[in-house]
Amino acid sequence: MSFDQLASELVSRKRADLYRERRVLESPQQPEVVVDGKAYLAFCSNDYLGLANHPDLIRAFQQAADEYGVGGGASHLVSGHSFHHHALEEELADFTGRPRALLFSNGYMANMGTVNALVGKQDAVFEDRLNHASLLDAGLLSGARFQRYLHNSPESLAQKLEKTEARRKLVVTDGVFSMDGDVADMPAICHTAKVNDAWVMVDDAHGFGCIGATGAGVAEHYGLSVDDLPVLMGTLGKAFGTSGAFVAGSETLIETLIQQARTYIYTTSMPPAVAAATRASLKLVIAEQWRRELLKSLIQRFRDGCQQLGLTLMDSPTPIQPILIGDSAKAMTMSAALREQGIFITAIRPPTVPQGSARLRVTLSAAHSEAQVDRLLDALERVK
Structure with a gap:
């Protein structure tokens, strides 16, 4: 039995910018993380209330x-x-x-x-x-x-x-x-x-x-x-x-x-x-109701900042704030450019989302600060 067909399919996925890769988290879930030995400010965890490391x-x-x-x-x-x-x-x-x-x-x-x-x-x-x-x-x-x-x-x-x-x-x-x-x-x-x-x-x-x-x-x-x-x-x-x-x-x-x-x-x-x-x-x-209240204010701060930058957001009132990019290759490039600036956000591509709707899936947490959201907005302005 040969896996040649599977290997060929994997190559095709890479060429289409749809290949998924794992990265190793070397710290607790929190805004400041270490991934693959490098420090980042992360906006891609579902730890919405900042409780995973409480x-x-x-x-x-x-x-x-x-x-x-x-x-x-x-x-x-x-x-x-x-x-x-x-x-x-x-x-x-x-x-x-x-x-x-x-x-x-x-x-x-x-x-x-x-x-x-x-x-x-x-x-x-x-x-x-x-x-x-x-x-x-x-x-x-x-x-x-x-x-x-x-x-x-x-x-x-x-x-x-x-x-x-x-x-x-x-x-x-x-x-x-x-x-x-x-x-x-x-x-x-x-x-x-x-x-x-x-x-x-x-x-x-x-x-x-x-x-x-x-x-x-x-x-x-x-x-x-x-x-x-x-x-x-x-x-x-x-x-x-x-x-x-x-x-x-x-x-x-x-x-x-x-x-x-x-x-x-x-x-x-x-x-x-x-x-x-x-x-x-x-x-x-x-x-601790304050966690939801803080989260709500951070969401609004981020959305207001993206609007000023001319970025296209999905219609979301929740901690999930996707920036619509469209092209998978472009989403991957922007994600990599953000990592170069110490910001960790993953690019979400088909088949997870429909064709032509690749995005940067930004997720906010009550553990984030206003200064960290502003740092993200500054980084987005540089890579957009």
């Missing part, structure tokens, strides 16, 4: 590791469901205003397990065109009839829902779209689904912690109850600064996932220390 989380992790060891040891249904896992689920349910919550090892597994537990060959799943890859994969692998509606368009969704005769109908959308940073029109999507007897599932990975009065995400932001929005997924490795994911909803939903979500049943639980650190993180998310 001393309270580190202490909680260390204490739980002393008490419970490191590994989860088994799946939740065997012997891997620890005190901290259970307590975190209860606290997340309370925080999101849902009856129950269920932990998953990561967001990809949460989406895959949930969609496949809820729909199958007799059913239909309807997804926003710009949904995260994990949601698209989940829909495709479910066996349900898979349809994509126009981005953030309740009208397009309604047209497709009205034509289906499926047994079950599941509407799936990002809450905050990871590459554009815009927020889904959840009230209209939920209303459209309800009048067509469909369920709604939201992946709120990039809204959870950042949006809403207490940071509980798009459901809180729009005031959506569990009846309006029955399936709420959030991740813990972004604004919460730890790792893992959860699904929150009704008693029936969570029990169904425990019985049928294969990515929950057949995998080892997250380390108990991670759950303990997340419990500490949740307390900070609730108590």
Whole structure:
């Protein structure tokens, strides 16, 4: 067996400026980082509230590791469901205003397990065109009839829902779209689904912690109850600064996932220390409103500065602030030029984003300062 064809495809990717490369982080997640031995000011982490390196989380992790060891040891249904896992689920349910919550090892597994537990060959799943890859994969692998509606368009969704005769109908959308940073029109999507007897599932990975009065995400932001929005997924490795994911909803939903979500049943639980650190993180998310307020002011400062520079931003009120470049080669060149100035931002290219929409995906954090945002703007002015 030869891998010559694969090698040829890799060469083609490089020539098209679509080749992905890993870089080695040699410091904690924070604005000032060391990557491949060089110091940078970074604007490409999803640590939106600056909690990934917070001393309270580190202490909680260390204490739980002393008490419970490191590994989860088994799946939740065997012997891997620890005190901290259970307590975190209860606290997340309370925080999101849902009856129950269920932990998953990561967001990809949460989406895959949930969609496949809820729909199958007799059913239909309807997804926003710009949904995260994990949601698209989940829909495709479910066996349900898979349809994509126009981005953030309740009208397009309604047209497709009205034509289906499926047994079950599941509407799936990002809450905050990871590459554009815009927020889904959840009230209209939920209303459209309800009048067509469909369920709604939201992946709120990039809204959870950042949006809403207490940071509980798009459901809180729009005031959506569990009846309006029955399936709420959030991740813990972004604004919460730890790792893992959860699904929150009704008693029936969570029990169904425990019985049928294969990515929950057949995998080892997250380390108990991670759950303990997340419990500490949740307390900070609730108590320290200033983090969201500071983040909001930094977002506005950056957007105002980009407007003055004539840079094209996506329509985003969130920490995700993509600068639209268009050409992949140009995006790569600008990213490299910024690194030469000590600024670390990644270029996002197809197939992650549509052809012709390569971008610099700038992400802001409450750990950034105004001076650091201004330094970024100065660097952008020099390379634009």
